[in-house]
Amino acid sequence: MAFVIPLPERPSLAVSNGQRFPIRRVFCVGRNYAKHAAEMGASGERGQAPMIFSKPADAVVDASLGAEIPYPPLTEKLHHEIELAVAISSGGRDIPVAQAMGHVYGYGVALDLTRRDLQEQAKAKGHPWNWAKGFDFSAPVGTLVPAADVGHPQAGRIWLEVDGALRQEGDLDDQVWSIAEVIAAISAHVELKAGDLILTGTPNGVGPLVPGSECVGGIDGVGELRVRVV
Numbered sequence: 001m002a003f004v005i006p007l008p009e010r011p012s013l014a015v016s017n018g019q020r021f022p023i024r025r026v027f028c029v030g031r032n033y034a035k036h037a038a039e040m041g042a043s044g045e046r047g048q049a050p051m052i053f054s055k056p057a058d059a060v061v062d063a064s065l066g067a068e069i070p071y072p073p074l075t076e077k078l079h080h081e082i083e084l085a086v087a088i089s090s091g092g093r094d095i096p097v098a099q100a101m102g103h104v105y106g107y108g109v110a111l112d113l114t115r116r117d118l119q120e121q122a123k124a125k126g127h128p129w130n131w132a133k134g135f136d137f138s139a140p141v142g143t144l145v146p147a148a149d150v151g152h153p154q155a156g157r158i159w160l161e162v163d164g165a166l167r168q169e170g171d172l173d174d175q176v177w178s179i180a181e182v183i184a185a186i187s188a189h190v191e192l193k194a195g196d197l198i199l200t201g202t203p204n205g206v207g208p209l210v211p212g213s214e215c216v217g218g219i220d221g222v223g224e225l226r227v228r229v230v
């Protein structure tokens with residue numbers, strides 16, 4: 001097969017076993033912790049379905065050894081959102097909630113970096129969130145850990161410090177929609193496939209980052225993430 005341009009590089013993440021996890025697509029859940037929904041001026045109630053948006057696969061940055069993230073263009077309000085990332089090992093359509101966890105390869109600690117000013121403008125105009133969420137380097141993720149090793153974390157502390165000060169703190173148990181429910185909901189819209197990555201929402205305490213900000217975050221039983229904005 002001759003391609004007219006070089007094949008694009010496949011983004012991937014480090015796994016704790018020394019292998020790598022290739023990224024196919026990135027889905028994100030919005031407003032999945034009630035206190036964060038409230039700080040965004042939104043309802044934290046379940047409603048009919050989880051609110052899902054996406055980022056391009058190459059927004060993912062392997063932060064297994066720490067990462068330097070360039071401050072993105074066209075914003076003066078870059079925000080941190082610490083999140084549990086779920087790596088999908090096998091896909092399907094209309095996956096039942098009861099079978100959803102069988103499609104999970106493992107977990108990681110991620111940042112859903114957000115150009116909050118562009119998001120506020122998009123919300124006001126009823127426009128898509130695309131440029132607020134789907135920009136280069138907007139999804140640094142730490143080392144993935146296989147569910148075969150750590151199980152499926154359903155509760156545990158999720159936190160983020162910026163320059164040594166605690167900014168975000170919550171518990172996975174506070175998630176409005178469970179991981180299984182999110183997998184089921186996404187697979188109702190599209191065929192979920194191996195390599196898909198899901199960022200499952202952030203607890204309250206989101207706030208600004210500036211060049212030089214040192215972010216250290218973690219999730220009990222999953223690991224830690226270190227990112228520096230440059």
Ligand code: MN
Pocket residue numbers: 028029030081083112201202
């Ligand atoms: Mn988020």
